[in-house]
Amino acid sequence: MNQDMTLDSPFAQICEEESIGTLKLLTGSDVLTCLCSQDFLEKWDHLYQSCPWSTVFQSPAFVSTWYNLYQDAYLPVMIMSESNSNLTGLISLALPKSKRKGKKHFIVGAGHHEADYQTWLADESDGDQFILGALTELRKRFPNNELMLRHLPPNTPLDWINDNPSWKSKCVLQSFKRPLVVFKDFSISRRDRKRISRLKDKSNFEQILNDTDFASLLDEIAANYDFRQGAMFNKYPFRNDAQNAAFLLALYRQKLLHLTVLRNAQGIVASVAALIGKNRAHLGGINFHSPHYASYSPGFVHFLLLSQQLAGQGYEYFDLTPGGDSYKDRLATEHDVVHVLVTTKSKLYYYKRWIRKSIYDYLMRSGIRPMTLELLLKKKLYLIKEKGLGSLLADRVRNYLPKRQQKLYTFNVRHITAKPACFIKQNSLHDLLNYEFNGKGPTKWEFLEAAMHRLELGEQVYTASQEGVLQACIWLRKNPAATHTDNMKIPTGALLLYGIYYHPHHLHSLADFLSNVTLEVATGTDEKLLYALLDVNDKTLEAVLKDAGFDAIETQC
Incomplete structure (x- = not known):
């Protein structure tokens, strides 16, 4: 980045064409051209360092890196002001190029999800005036887009909202508590x-x-x-x-x-x-x-x-x-407050955001975490989308029915003589992430949620993947007697395989996978017998277990 701006540069030409007073608006490749000017970057850095409310997410290094890497996904938008050859105001924004059906198309702060704080830079005395001019210019250039700035840092100038009735009716400002570890108190x-x-x-x-x-x-x-x-x-x-x-x-x-x-x-x-x-x-x-x-x-x-x-x-x-x-x-050790700012010219959307803000504030006052409720709702909608409402209701009904009977199998680890040609991994998060929901069984969210819980309990998982797809997995649990009924007669401390999953396209290799797992589990253990648990009605897996050398125990639970 060593190309300085000159009067003949694209930056200078655009500044002349887009100026409203001292304001200049650039988009796309013209923003990227600006980032090649060392003189501009130095002025930007000086403004960033001197601005009282700026964060690292407004630094030229952070924004330039993000603009360059994400230019295919976002249109860079930058508004700036100059006085006596000095940069006195700057806001770096982005417009997502992909549109989600039924979703508002927001202009966002540069960095979007990667930038936890989004704001503008200005001299302390010009903070209000700069953002008013920038928003006016942005509205003229992008009349059909709303603006969302996520987490305005403390001390960001906000008086302009209440001082200007025309903008007060277009802005929704929502406050959020920010937790800090202040080291003088740590x-x-x-x-x-x-x-x-x-x-x-x-x-x-x-x-x-x-x-x-x-x-x-x-x-x-x-x-x-x-x-x-x-x-x-x-x-x-x-x-x-x-x-x-x-x-x-x-x-x-x-x-x-x-x-x-x-x-x-x-x-x-x-x-x-x-x-x-x-x-x-x-x-x-x-x-x-x-x-x-x-x-x-x-x-x-x-x-x-x-x-x-x-x-x-x-x-x-x-x-x-x-x-x-x-x-x-x-x-x-202490908390302060940051804000999310949304500007809109739609009265309907303004009231939607205001209602959302009011609900959030009410939940916070009531000691209820809004994020928890939001996540619960998202998961319900996700499950309906992935499984369908009918399947979801059927799952709920099955929860009230007697649990499925299970059959216990045993395998003498001394019978293992050779390692099958099937590559397996132990506790591979990569493989678990390769799980694909095929319309039956758990969704990917449910599968990973259960997997994390099992790993946290100290259980082990054996997996096999091919071409980025999970072929099979099975879980190993110690001391299953604490989990299942005494009718099973499993010795305390024994090893139990359960929770078998296989991809429909890889059923033919499942017996080799199970044989390989038994060899891996048997290595380094004094246990002579290995147990496996299976649903009674799963005839497909029952045949595979027999092929892998497991024998059924007559006792069922």
Whole structure:
């Protein structure tokens, strides 16, 4: 980026054509051309550093990186003002190029979902005047689009809304509580020090200090993060966004991303990425812990260790970002308020947003987490869409019927003589993420949710995938006598295989898969017998188990 602006540059020409007073509006390739001017970037950085309410998400490094990587998905939109060759105001926006049917088409802050705070930059005395002019210009250029700025930081000028009746009737401003770990007040309790001590025996806390190490960890990070997000929210940030990994790596190389991990010889136990700028840290695009270590509270412990490190590195505070998560409130030493701003010229939509805001405020006053209710509603709608209302009602009725009978099988592990030619993995989150819902059984959201719960209980899973599709999986549980009736006569501490899944196109290889699992399970155990549990009416799997060498035990439960 070393091309300076000249009077003959596209930037200068557009500025002349689009000017309204000192305001200039650029879109598309003209914005990207601007980003090639070192002079412009330096002026932008000076404004960013001097603006009292700016965050790292308004820095030229963050916005330029996002604009360049996501230009195929978003149209860059930038409005700026100049005075005496100095940049005095700037707002970086984006218009999504894809339109979702039935959804409002918003102009959003640059960074969109990757930017937790979206606002404008201006001299402190011009904050109100700049945004009024920018919104007026934006409305003229994009008359059919609404604007949404997510999480205006504290101290962002907002007086202009109430001071201008014409804009007051077009703006809905909603407040959200923001949890902060302010380091002057930060300390770790005796109880939390014990938690840290327990987990330190299982893993080491470290900051990733070079981009080679960062790049080498990205695949494991992506699988862990997508698995947790998929199980909890049906979201897959890395799988659904081909640019996500490249974006994070680019931010890291520009020293905007602070990455720490808890890890051991088996892999990553927990990880957090924080966006850093202006002596502050903001919870970024990575935050997960391995389900295998859930009993050690690795996510919470990691946040404690990270806060301790950031305090020692001289940061002012760690911003945990809004969202209403209970763990954030446990960690926070204080809270402040941020806002979401929506501007619209539609009276109907204005009242819809106002009603939504009122419901949210009522729930908060009543001690009810709006995010919990919203997630519950989303899941209900998702299940209706995926399974159909009739199938969903049938599932509900089956919950009140007697449980299906199950048959117990046993297998003498000493009979295993050779390893079948079927490749399996143990506890592979990649493979679990390859699950495909085929209209029967659990949806992908339900499948991953159940898988995460089982892993947190200490169960093991064996999987086989081919060409990005999960072919088969089976779960291993120890001490099944605590779970099933005594009629089964399973010795305490025995090994039980259950929860068999197979893709319809891979039934022919299921017997080899099960044989391979039995060999893997038998390795390193003194148990002579391995048990498997199956629904009585599943005749297809019953035949496969027999082919794999399992014998049925007559007793049923």
